[in-house]
Amino acid sequence: MELELNRPLIVFDLETTGTNVATDRIVEIGIVKIFPDGREEDKRYLVNPTVPIPPEVTAIHGITNEDVMNEPTFAQLAGELNEYMKHCDFAGFNSVRFDFPLLVEEFLRSNVDFDSDSRKFVDVQRIFHTMEPRNLSAAYKFYCDKELENAHTAMADTKATYEILKAQLIRYPQISNQIDKLSEFAGKTNLVDFGGRFIYDNNKVPLFNFGKHKGKPVTQVLQNEPSYYDWMMNSDFALDTKRKLAQIKLLMLNK
Numbered sequence: 098m099e100l101e102l103n104r105p106l107i108v109f110d111l112e113t114t115g116t117n118v119a120t121d122r123i124v125e126i127g128i129v130k131i132f133p134d135g136r137e138e139d140k141r142y143l144v145n146p147t148v149p150i151p152p153e154v155t156a157i158h159g160i161t162n163e164d165v166m167n168e169p170t171f172a173q174l175a176g177e178l179n180e181y182m183k184h185c186d187f188a189g190f191n192s193v194r195f196d197f198p199l200l201v202e203e204f205l206r207s208n209v210d211f212d213s214d215s216r217k218f219v220d221v222q223r224i225f226h227t228m229e230p231r232n233l234s235a236a237y238k239f240y241c242d243k244e245l246e247n248a249h250t251a252m253a254d255t256k257a258t259y260e261i262l263k264a265q266l267i268r269y270p271q272i273s274n275q276i277d278k279l280s281e282f283a284g285k286t287n288l289v290d291f292g293g294r295f296i297y298d299n300n301k302v303p304l305f306n307f308g309k310h311k312g313k314p315v316t317q318v319l320q321n322e323p324s325y326y327d328w329m330m331n332s333d334f335a336l337d338t339k340r341k342l343a344q345i346k347l348l349m350l351n352k
Contacts, residue, residue, distance in 0.1 A: 098266040101274045102133040105185045106219075108262070110254040111196045112158040114150050118198045118292060119335045122146030123171055124160050126178075127251030129259050130185070140181070141252050143168040158249040175207035186217040186276050190233050190258045193220045193284060198291030198337060205336040213337075217276045221262045223283035228269055233257060240264035290341040294334065303345055315342070316349045 100106065108129045115121035128140040143160070145168045155161050189196045197218065204211035225236045237245040237257045241264050247253035266274050273279060289295035289303045295315060296306045303315045310318045310325070319326050326346060330339055 098274050106131045107182055107185045108188045108259045110251045112251050114146050118202055122148055123203055124165055125251040127255035129255055145170045171203045172207040175209040179209050179211050188219040191222045193218055201337050217280035218284040219279045220283045221258050224265050236261050290338040292335045292338045294338045315345050
């Protein structure tokens with residue numbers, strides 16, 4: 098069963114300097130862009146992260162500081178990437194929790210107004226873990242009966258992810274091949290921000306998902322303890338989290 102697309106789908110993977118969305122940086126981007134007519138387009142970028150790549154991270158993906166020191170920074174690529182990704186939906190492996198939040202964070206750091214709210218997201222890992230509770234190499238072996246060579250390189254991981262997604266559609270006919278429905282099944286679920294600091298309840302009311310106010314409506318806390326807003330905005334939270342908090346406050350003030 099082929100994917101049913103109403104607009105292009107960006108399947109992507111990032112290699113980074115670490116796993117902290119707020120502080121780490123992208124060093125490689127692998128993209129397969131699938132168009133509604135079935136055409137596919139590959140793009141790969143090496144990125145100068147402007148910060149050192151720790152040796153233990155280089156040991157995983159093989160990208161050294163020397164490999165990227167003459168490559169463009171994300172800020173230099175941001176305009177081109179934003180244009181290339183316009184009006185596209187997204188898919189990846191563990192992308193909702195890590196790759197997409199970090200991508201959004203890099204755009205925000207580059208002062209590029211990247212529209213994340215209108216996109217649909219399909220996390221191939223979530224389908225895998227829901228339907229066959231295991232990493233990317235195991236999924237590739239299970240669904241495609243292939244060994245994943247060059248694991249932890251962005252293009253190899255990206256192509257494997259796309260192959261897995263297509264194999265999942267064949268294996269699980271009960272899963273829709275429409276991106277809207279796939280996104281509901283394996284997308285952002287109830288997250289307000291990509292870091293998971295806020296979640297929606299069953300009535301789509303944003304709640305705190307951490308700390309002393311966990312489970313409380315965000316607007317209620319902002320009304321009763323206005324200084325909590327200032328504390329969060331001045332602390333080391335991801336820019337996407339701060340942006341969502343500011344949006345919630347603005348909506349509250351406009352009511």
